[in-house]
Amino acid sequence: MDRLRELLENSSRQTWIIIGLSLTTIIAVGILLLGNRPTASTQPELASSALISGSESLASTSSAGTTSQTSVTTTMYVDVKGAVKQPGMKKVESTMRVIDAVQLAGGFTSNADEKQVNLAQKLTDSQVVYIPKHGEKVPTSAAGTPAAGGGAGTESQAPQVNLNTADATELQQLDGVGEKKAEKILAYRQEHGGFKSADDLKNVNGFGDKTLERLRPQIVV
Template identity: 45%
Template structure:
């Protein structure tokens, strides 16, 4: 013990320096530990806040009502329209129920060079079995421009010009028969059934024997039909 005391007495200054250095290191280590502990706590707090934010956003998204796809509207009704006169491709066309006369003219390839468009109501809505006639420039207006089924007038009698090919009621199919004023799909089928049961028509007047075709209807197309091969 005496030797230790003598050594400490002889090295008092070194011992003091060592003690001060030790205390300084202890203080530094303690401060560093507190700093590391504080950063870890802050990181944990930020992570917890992020987790809570994510959970809140997920909850909001799950509560939203899913958007239902819109159902398409009902299909447009298909109608049959006959267009004649000064168009590039006259004939019978399928159309939609909301179409206008101008749309049918487009289906027929447009107006011919001789067409008199000023006499035509291009905005008129078309109907099933309508007959549209486009006159040429200088042509007398002897027929209605657009005539729906069963809307017969005195002007319709003899409304086909000389030289226009007539419908042969002994050979015409349902589509061709429907180009006649007042003849729809049902009446066309009845004409064909009558023809198959009774043989060829002998006269054009015989068509009035078909159920549903009376004198008034016959007058509307009598100049448009003929009886060919019998």
């Protein structure tokens, strides 16, 4: 009987040991499987990251396309004449201005009167850029903005202003004449019964010999 009881106790002990090992194995396998399984929160993050990356790529491509369109320039040729050190035909870009053409021509000479030229004007193809000398009479078309045309020497005269009939608005079209100077011209005309000649403009306060010579091509009486 004692032997039988001992055998039963050993058998029961082994059975519990086997059961315990089996449970431990199952739990360990379950933990490993759960650890390797991707979580639900990871997948949306990956998807969101991919969408953001794609949007940034599209934005970068669009920006690059816009930049390339904006930076397109056209090659042109202008003829630089007058008081510059190296006159002649110059190769320019459509984004350049009169001052750039002057620099390509070596810059101004010592007797250049650059104040009569609009140096900020954008260049056009086949344009004639004329820089006058001090004391030189320059047509209105070349005084404010250098002459532009299909060939050299083609300069169109701007409409002339009649000192005896022009109103204040018309007088302000003259080079260097603002509202105050226009009022002075009107006051002189009313007081003296009009201008007898262009030289009478020197009798108006603020108009000297140099101003008259600059305005002479622009005025009539």
